[in-house]
C-alpha cells in the first residue's frame with residue numbers, strides 16, 4: 001500500500017463478505033452438481049458417495065468460516081488495542097500510547113486517542129507544575145507573615161492568624177513533599193527489618209482513643225528494601241486517620257503484619273465512620289476528602305493518602321483500600337520482598 005493512501009474498514013469487511021459468499025456458493029453448487037453426477041453413481045454406491053460429498057462440503061464450509069473468523073480477528077485487532085489503551089488511561093496510566101498498525105478508520109481513531117492522551121498528560125503536568133510553583137512562591141510571603149505576627153500583641157486575633165499561617169505552611173509542605181516523591185524521588189531504600197518500625201509507630205498511638213493493637217501473623221521479622229522514615233510517615237498518616245475517623249463506640253484499631261510469597265502486607269483496620277464505596281477510587285487523589293466539612297473540622301487537606309500512595313509506589317509496592325461493610329476502613333500496605 002502506497003504511503004498516504006487510506007483503506008477503509010467497510011471496504012475490507014465488504015471484501016471478506018463477498019469472498020465468503022462466493023466460496024459458499026461454489027461449495028453449494030459443487031455439492032448439488034456432484035449429487036446428480038451420474039459418473040459418480042457408477043463408481044460408488046449412492047449412499048457412500050452422498051456421505052463423502054456431505055463430509056467434503058462440511059469440511060470446506062468449516063474451513064471458510066474458520067478463515068473468515070481469523071481474518072476478522074486480525075481486522076478488529078486495532079479495536080482491541082484501543083480498548084486496552086482506554087482502560088489503561090481510565091486507570092490513570094497517562095503514559096499510554098497505542099501503536100498504530102493500520103491506515104483505515106481504526107488507524108485514524110488510534111491517532112486521535114493518542115493525541116487526546118497526550119493532551120491529558122500535558123494538562124496534568126501543567127497543573128502539577130503550577131501547584132509546585134505556587135507552593136514555592138508562597139513560602140517567602142508566609143515567612144514574612146510569621147515575622148510580622150511576632151510583632152503583634154498576644155491576643156485572640158494573633159492566635160487565630162498564627163493558626164491560619166501554620167495551616168498554610170502544612171499544606172505547602174505536603175504539596176512539596178508530594179512532588180518530591182514523584183517518580184520515586186525522595187525515597188532511599190535500605191534492606192532492613194520493618195517489624196520494629198511498625199512496632200514503634202504503633203506504640204506511639206497506644207494511648208490515643210480508641211487504642212491500637214498489633215497482630216503479628218506468625219511473623220517475627222520481615223527483611224525487605226524500605227525507607228524507614230517514609231514508612232513511618234505512611235503508618236502515622238494511616239493511624240492518624242484511623243483515630244480521627246473513629247467513633248465513640250469504635251473497637252481499637254488493629255495493625256496486622258503478614259507475609260505472603262513475594263510480599264509483606266501491613267493492614268491498618270479501624271472501626272470508624274468508614275469510606276463510601278463510591279469514593280474508594282478517588283481516595284488517593286490529592287485534595288480529595290469524603291466529607292469536606294468533616295475533614296476541615298479535623299484539620300485535613302486530603303494530601304495524606306496521596307503521599308502514602310507515592311511512598312508505596314517508590315517502594316514498588318502499593319496501598320489498597322479494602323472494601324468494608326458499612327463501618328470502618330481497612331488500608332493494606334503491600335511491600336515487595338526480594339531475595
Ligand code: ADP
Pocket residue numbers: 237241242245270272273274275283288289290291295299300301302303304305306328329
Ligand atoms: P486528610 O488529611 O483530609 O485526612 P487524607 O488524604 O489522609 O487526608 O484522607 C483523605 C480523605 O479520606 C479524608 O478526608 C477522609 O474523608 C477519608 N479517610 C481517610 N482515612 C479514613 C479512615 N480511616 N476512615 C474514614 N475516612 C477516612
